Amino acid sequence: MTDxxxxxxxxxxxxxxxxxxxDTAPYLLDRRGRFTGAACAVVRPASTEEVAAIVRLCNEFxxxxxxxxxxxGLVLGGIPDRSGKAVVLSLQxxxxIRAIDTVNNTMTVEAGCILQRVQQTAADARRLFPLSLAAEGSCTIGGNLSSNxxxxxxLRYGNSRELCLGLEVVTPQGEIWNGLRGLRKDNTGYDLRDLYIGAEGTxxxxxAAVLKxxxxxxxxxxxxxxxxxxxxALRLLTLVQRQCDATLTGFELMSGFCLELVVRHFPQTPLPFNTPYPYYALLELSDHESEMHAAELLDAAIDQAHEQGIVHDAVTAHSLAxxxxxxxxxxxIPLAQAAEGRNVKHDISLPISRIADFIDATGSELQQSYPGLRPVIFGHLGDGNLHYNIAQPASESDTWLLxxxxxxxxxxxxxxxxxxxxISAEHGLGSMKRDEILRYKSPVEMKLMRxxxxxxxxxxxxxxGKVV
Known part of the structure; x- marks a missing residue:
């Protein structure tokens, strides 16, 4: 290893x-502090050629x-095991940012670019890069693509896979595939790009990537x-989609308990209602006509939902603040849940039409087995992705969950x-769900992946040790 x-x-x-x-400690500890791996070294190449050189050395040794x-990441996808045999290859x-093409509406960026910087660079060019998530101030484009x-x-723009037109990839043999083509149509064989997106570096x-x-x-x-x-919430989603069509950019579901936790641990973030409700939906429209048009669309949809008995109260933002x-x-919500104590996290997706039945059925089953459990339910209802997390009963300490x-x-x-x-909507499998997925994917599907x-x-x- 010294050589x-x-x-x-x-x-x-x-x-x-x-x-x-x-020096290596920050690269070996996972984000939630649950696991620390070991590595023979952490290497930090600055170019694709240097990445390829390191990979060739890994093959040699x-x-x-x-x-x-x-x-x-939240599933230990970027953390080595404890053997100390692996090298961590950081792309930071x-x-x-290699190029911006405002006519083709593309940006070519290297994998270590922070998502927030990509968003801001697009905005500076009067364009939008719509990928947005909680870790956008520290996550990288390479990681976003590797976990899709x-x-x-x-709901409006799709996952990372839909936001990427081309890739540059170093293969396991240390060769460089340059697929940085900003094409929206390229029907010339297997789509190699989609093999690498969501593969978690396996x-x-x-x-590098060409982004839309x-x-x-x-x-x-x-x-x-x-x-x-x-x-x-599903009835409201259907109504707003019908009324507002493609202007509906986001539709987030939050249980009342979620916002109860937020208000408890972040009192500077009050609920805008005098009465608490069992569930809430956060809606956002992005309109290409005018502020007035967006307001009219949303207000009309909310009014109709009121008339139909779907919405029982609502507030609309009239400013950016x-x-x-x-x-x-x-x-x-995630910060408030962490402040409340340990929790069991589940990143799941379901057919949108079945989400309400799933919440009812799963909640009943959990209460039968563990009375007093507190589900913390929130997520991207518009695309069927729920973060179905579990907090301990109020009468128990957070060590009860382990x-x-x-x-x-x-x-x-x-x-x-x-x-x-x-069982994984947007976090991936990593090593945490690698064995768990065997219960749910068919032998044929696993054989194809292997x-x-x-x-x-x-x-x-x-x-x-990740994914497969």
Whole structure:
């Protein structure tokens, strides 16, 4: 291993090959502080050619590679195991924005670019890059693509996969595939791009991407609606989609308990209603006509929902500051839940039409097995993605969850499967769900995935122990 580290230092410079514990520690601890891995080194190449050189050295010395972006993942996808055999390959130094084409509406960026910087660069060019999620100030484009990140605007613009036209990838053999084509139509064989997006670094290392840009909307309008049930939320979603069509950018569902936690732990973020309700929906329109048009569309939809008994109260933001206050209620849910104590997280997706029935059925089953459990239900209802998290009973300390978390997860995941859903919507599988997925994917599907992995990475050097 000493020879391998020395060769890496010659390839990319000694200062970019980290081996001291104090230097490597931030790269080995997962975001939630649950697991610390070990590595022979952390390498920080600055170019695609340097990434390829490191991968070739890993082949020569038989060293596994764990690619890492901003280390914001939630399923241990970018953390090595504890053997210390792997090298962590951090792409944080690859942060160049290579090109912006405002006629083709594309931006070519390197994998280490922080998402927020990409958003701002697009805005500076009077364009929109719509991917938006809680970790946007620290997550990287490479990580977003490797996990096919979703976020709050999937309803209108799609996941990361839909926002990417082309990739540059270093293969497990250290070759460079330049697929940085800004084409919306390219029907010339297998779509290699889609193999790498969502593969969590198990098939190759994404080093750059061509991203789609969009015209900036002329107006955005946000509203918070109070509801009695998830079924009412689905009725509201259908109504607003019918009334507002493609202007509906976001539709977030939040249980009353979620916002109770936010108000408890962030008292500077008050609920805008005098009476608490069981559920809330946060809606956002992005309009390309005018502020007045957006307001008329949203107000008309909310009024109709009132008349039909779907919405029982609602507030609409009339300024950017008010919109940010409403979004703060949604964005602070994970922080408030963490402040409340330990929790069991589930990132799931379901057919939108079945979400209300899933919530009712799963909640009943959990209460039968563990009376007093407190589901923390929120997520992107418009695209079927729920964060169905579980807090301990109010009478128990947060240590109560630890011996029960596997059984709780089994109840939730089995219910997801019965309702034709997925146990990972936007976080990926990593190592946390690698074995769990075997319960729900068919043997044929797993065989196909393993065949692809074996064909592209026969030595199993790319992020071993993740996904398959």
């Amino acid at each position: 391998f580290v020395a060769a890496c230092r010659r390839a990319i410079g000694a200062q970019h090959v980290l081996t001291e514990e104090a 038989d060293v596994p590679i764990v690619p890492q972006g901003g280390n914001t 130094r690859m942060e160049c 990140a979703g976020g709050t605007a999937v 098939l190759g290392i994404i080093t 840009l969009f015209p900036q909307p002329k107006a955005q309008r946000t509203a918070l609606a109070a509801l009695h049930s998830p079924a009412d 008010q919109s940010q206050q409403l979004w703060a209620l949604r964005e602070r 011996p029960h978390q596997d059984a709780i997860t089994r109840i939730v995941h089995d219910s997801v499967h019965r309702f034709d859903g997925s 065949t692809i992995k074996q064909a592209l990475d026969p030595r199993n050097l790319m992020n071993p």
